[in-house]
Amino acid sequence: MTYDIHGNVSALLMRAASEGLERVGAPDQTCVVFTDAFSEDVARFTGNASYNVGRGAGVVGARTIPASDGKSVVFVNTSEVRHRDPGEVERLLAHEGGHALLNHRGEDLGGRRGLAGPNWQWEMLCLGALALDEARIETHLRALGYPPTDSICQEHFEDSLYVLNCDVSLALVETGDYVAELARRIVVAQDHLSKLLAYLVPYAGAGGAASPSKLSAAGKRHWDDYVSDLWDARRSLYARCPDASEVVASADLDSLYLSGLQLEIDQLSRLGFERSGNDATEMFVRTATDRRCQHRMNAAIRETEARA
Numbered sequence: 001m002t003y004d005i006h007g008n009v010s011a012l013l014m015r016a017a018s019e020g021l022e023r024v025g026a027p028d029q030t031c032v033v034f035t036d037a038f039s040e041d042v043a044r045f046t047g048n049a050s051y052n053v054g055r056g057a058g059v060v061g062a063r064t065i066p067a068s069d070g071k072s073v074v075f076v077n078t079s080e081v082r083h084r085d086p087g088e089v090e091r092l093l094a095h096e097g098g099h100a101l102l103n104h105r106g107e108d109l110g111g112r113r114g115l116a117g118p119n120w121q122w123e124m125l126c127l128g129a130l131a132l133d134e135a136r137i138e139t140h141l142r143a144l145g146y147p148p149t150d151s152i153c154q155e156h157f158e159d160s161l162y163v164l165n166c167d168v169s170l171a172l173v174e175t176g177d178y179v180a181e182l183a184r185r186i187v188v189a190q191d192h193l194s195k196l197l198a199y200l201v202p203y204a205g206a207g208g209a210a211s212p213s214k215l216s217a218a219g220k221r222h223w224d225d226y227v228s229d230l231w232d233a234r235r236s237l238y239a240r241c242p243d244a245s246e247v248v249a250s251a252d253l254d255s256l257y258l259s260g261l262q263l264e265i266d267q268l269s270r271l272g273f274e275r276s277g278n279d280a281t282e283m284f285v286r287t288a289t290d291r292r293c294q295h296r297m298n299a300a301i302r303e304t305e306a307r308a
């Protein structure tokens with residue numbers, strides 16, 4: 001492990017970080033960069049100028065990016081983690097170390113473009129595969145005895161469903177005839193949802209993890225509307241995935257990723273949309289009825305007012 005530290009990081013946090021990486025079994029070649037200029041550094045490294053630290057209702061504490069030869073660079077958002085509890089920092093780095101582990105073994109999207117046809121299908125496959133990676137890592141972390149992350153506590157879970165409903169409803173009214181923008185916003189909302197569920201599934205029934213049965217009436221409506229029909233399919237897919245400590249043969253990973261693609265196509269349908277066509281004739285259409293969309297919008301307004 002090499003460490004590159006910009007800004008002030010206490011010895012206590014450094015120890016917590018290296019403990020997390022070690023426990024998860026992160027590869028030795030992993031490079032860890034502590035930086036106060038997190039967004040800028042990640043954007044520069046990935047070439048994605050619009051990278052933003054906001055993600056769903058949380059702020060990103062760290063991000064792992066594959067480099068060459070199966071190596072990974074873990075960027076740690078120093079200004080965000082500096083004030084966190086060492087236990088949380090250890091867990092955060094253990095999670096990122098899990099990504100480094102998968103990258104190191106080539107158990108990632110690299111070289112798998114041929115699995116999908118048109119670009120929209122590839123985009124959905126990536127979305128499903130990245131969620132699946134998260135589930136493999138979180139399953140490993142639970143086995144190591146780590147508690148669930150705050151992002152899946154009951155309160156945050158409830159908030160995430162509220163935000164999902166607002167995102168879907170607002171995307172429809174704010175994008176008008178601009179279908180490409182509607183598609184982009186719906187995909188972002190789905191990405192947040194799938195990752196959230198990928199964190200939740202491995203911790204089902206664990207203390208500190210949200211339980212769908214404890215949702216408020218409003219949360220329960222969103223759950224039934226967007227998630228419940230596919231909850232068992234998602235649980236059984238993630239249960240089929242070996243955790244991040246176990247090697248998965250390339251062909252087996254292909255097949256898991258393809259199941260992830262189908263799950264996300266079904267999930268998109270629950271959100272009320274459908275994609276089809278090839279790259280030249282790509283279509284993105286709303287399949288949810290006007291009535292259903294109006295119910296969702298009414299709920300978004302009602303809950304937003306109640307929260308004000």
Ligand SMILES: [Zn+2]
Binds near residue numbers: 095134
């Ligand atoms: Zn992750």
